[in-house]
Amino acid sequence: xxxxxxGEIAAGLAARRFSSLEITRHLLARIERFAPGLNAFVTVxxxxxxxxxxxxxxxxxxxxxxxxxxxxxxxxxxxxxxxILTTCGSRxxxxxxxxxxxxxxxxxxxxxxxxxxxxxxxxxxxGSSNETSFYGPVRNPWDPARVPGGSSGGSxxxxxxxxxxxxxxxxxxxxxxxxxxxxxxxxxxxxxxRVSRYGMIAFxxxxxxxxxxxxxxxxxxxxxxxxxxxxPRDSTCVDSPVPDYHRALATGLEGLRIGVLRxxxxxxxxxxxxxxxxxxxxxxxxxxxxxxxxxxxNLPLSVPTYYVVAPAECSSNLSRFDGxxxxxxxxxxxxxxxxxxxxxxxxxxxxxxxxxxxxxxxxSAGYYDAYYLKAxxxxxxxxxxxxxxxxxxxxxxxxxxxxxxxxxxxxxxDPITMYLNDIYTIGANLAGLPAVSVPCGFVREGERDLPAxxxxxxxxxxxxxxxxxxxxYQAQTSWHRRMPPGYE
Amino acid sequence: MPxxxxxxSRIIDFVEQLSxxxxxxxxxxxxxxxxxxxxxxxxxxxxTDQHEKYQRNAASVAAGLYLVPKxxx
Numbered sequence: 001x002x003x004x005x006x007g008e009i010a011a012g013l014a015a016r017r018f019s020s021l022e023i024t025r026h027l028l029a030r031i032e033r034f035a036p037g038l039n040a041f042v043t044v045x046x047x048x049x050x051x052x053x054x055x056x057x058x059x060x061x062x063x064x065x066x067x068x069x070x071x072x073x074x075x076x077x078x079x080x081x082x083x084i085l086t087t088c089g090s091r092x093x094x095x096x097x098x099x100x101x102x103x104x105x106x107x108x109x110x111x112x113x114x115x116x117x118x119x120x121x122x123x124x125x126x127g128s129s130n131e132t133s134f135y136g137p138v139r140n141p142w143d144p145a146r147v148p149g150g151s152s153g154g155s156x157x158x159x160x161x162x163x164x165x166x167x168x169x170x171x172x173x174x175x176x177x178x179x180x181x182x183x184x185x186x187x188x189x190x191x192x193x194r195v196s197r198y199g200m201i202a203f204x205x206x207x208x209x210x211x212x213x214x215x216x217x218x219x220x221x222x223x224x225x226x227x228x229x230x231x232p233r234d235s236t237c238v239d240s241p242v243p244d245y246h247r248a249l250a251t252g253l254e255g256l257r258i259g260v261l262r263x264x265x266x267x268x269x270x271x272x273x274x275x276x277x278x279x280x281x282x283x284x285x286x287x288x289x290x291x292x293x294x295x296x297x298n299l300p301l302s303v304p305t306y307y308v309v310a311p312a313e314c315s316s317n318l319s320r321f322d323g324x325x326x327x328x329x330x331x332x333x334x335x336x337x338x339x340x341x342x343x344x345x346x347x348x349x350x351x352x353x354x355x356x357x358x359x360x361x362x363x364s365a366g367y368y369d370a371y372y373l374k375a376x377x378x379x380x381x382x383x384x385x386x387x388x389x390x391x392x393x394x395x396x397x398x399x400x401x402x403x404x405x406x407x408x409x410x411x412x413x414d415p416i417t418m419y420l421n422d423i424y425t426i427g428a429n430l431a432g433l434p435a436v437s438v439p440c441g442f443v444r445e446g447e448r449d450l451p452a453x454x455x456x457x458x459x460x461x462x463x464x465x466x467x468x469x470x471x472x473y474q475a476q477t478s479w480h481r482r483m484p485p486g487y488e
Numbered sequence: 489m490p491x492x493x494x495x496x497s498r499i500i501d502f503v504e505q506l507s508x509x510x511x512x513x514x515x516x517x518x519x520x521x522x523x524x525x526x527x528x529x530x531x532x533x534x535x536t537d538q539h540e541k542y543q544r545n546a547a548s549v550a551a552g553l554y555l556v557p558k559x560x561x
Binding site for chain 1: 498502545
């Protein structure tokens with residue numbers, strides 16, 4: 001039951017082959033067995049899961065509910081969940097019991113999903129390996145010596161290992177797509193503003209977007225449909241109708257114009273990953289798509305642009321953690337300043353502090369124009385490059401990551417090396433574009449097969465097309481159905 | 489502190505490469521979707537008082553107020 005897609009679970013529940021309570025119990029047992037070794041969860045909500053499952057079964061018995069009713073899921077621990085610990089991977093929020101549900105949580109709940117727990121993540125979503133979590137690193141089910149990617153690494157590990165049918169994630173610079181690629185999942189980052197950020201703990205507000213990690217494009221379509229839509233409580237949430245993502249999956253690829261991103265096939269790309277991506281592009285071509293090369297000349301500046309914009313926004317957002325209304329407060333503060341300094345000093349980890357300091361620096365008088373304003377202008381150039389490309393092609397394509405999963409500790413000593421791991425994913429965030437990572441094969445490392453991901457980026461609100469292409473590709477390939485050895 | 493000195497310098501050196509980009513006459517981009525405007529809503533009371541629930545997360549509270557070390561002598 002733990003290898004089933006959301007669509008298969010829905011069919012099984014509808015045909016009464018199993019109940020939501022049965023599959024929930026099965027997954028809770030697997031969580032008990034595997035989650036501690038992977039460190040995929042910060043909190044397991046077993047009682048809540050059983051109650052949700054019973055409620056879902058009752059709804060289904062009454063002939064009510066929809067395709068997600070009774071489907072067991074997990075939420076990244078960045079989403080506020082009413083009455084449940086919400087840590088954001090930080091010591092700062094080690095005692096924070098959210099007093100309300102995030103919109104994403106509320107919507108998946110009203111769709112009838114079963115909440116299994118809250119997944120581990122890089123602290124405040126700042127990281128690409130899940131090693132910055134205060135609660136310890138997450139391990140990749142494909143090789144426990146390697147990272148699952150980040151920052152949504154716990155969500156990725158949980159779904160890959162068959163501990164949850166799907167999970168939520170957030171993507172500020174690649175935090176859904178990169179872990180999806182490194183763990184053989186379909187990971188969708190929607191258009192900026194497509195999904196409400198209400199109740200999603202803020203990192204960089206002009207980049208943050210919620211999305212899903214799932215076993216297939218079809219699952220991602222169900223889950224996005226239940227998550228997307230206007231929310232007056234998020235001032236940047238876009239008020240436009242949510243299409244039927246599922247119905248659009250059947251559209252063929254005839255006439256589709258694909259642009260292969262020249263800048264993504266650079267010297268940093270593992271040639272084996274490049275080969276898998278090129279083979280996937282050939283498959284799409286066989287299915288009727290036309291392929292040409294496109295160039296986004298400013299794209300190589302996306303990582304330095306991001307590492308000005310994101311830290312600047314985070315330094316502002318994280319100023320709310322002052323030890324007064326919520327979060328960690330130091331013992332016996334001497335005075336107010338001592339309380340702020342020690343609460344923040346003790347509550348935040350190294351990477352978070354590094355980004356707050358970088359952000360404060362680039363926003364400071366005398367440096368603002370040279371760094372922050374400059375980065376905002378380069379961001380405009382990068383967005384312009386994409387807009388120009390989408391005048392000639394429907395989607396652009398390339399690898400999601402330069403390499404397959406790397407070993408724990410391999411990139412922790414040099415932040416720049418870690419930052420460059422997001423070189424192919426950051427552009428979509430800067431331009432606010434939707435993007436999806438799709439499993440496209442495996443590279444061999446020693447005794448292990450490690451997954452690689454293909455990335456499709458579309459124009460604003462192009463999720464329908466992206467999911468359709470991914471679905472058509474998955475109809476021709478079976479990479480996405482492979483489970484890591486030991487978790488089948 | 490020394491653990492940051494080196495890495496912060498390297499991060500600043502790294503982002504320095506932006507200075508080579510030609511950005512004359514380029515509008516700075518503050519928001520990824522063009523044409524978005526800040527919405528207004530009717531000025532009416534919508535929230536109910538839940539301070540007891542919210543203050544359960546605070547380190548120190550008395551009489552419905554958040555307590556901090558003495559600020560004014």
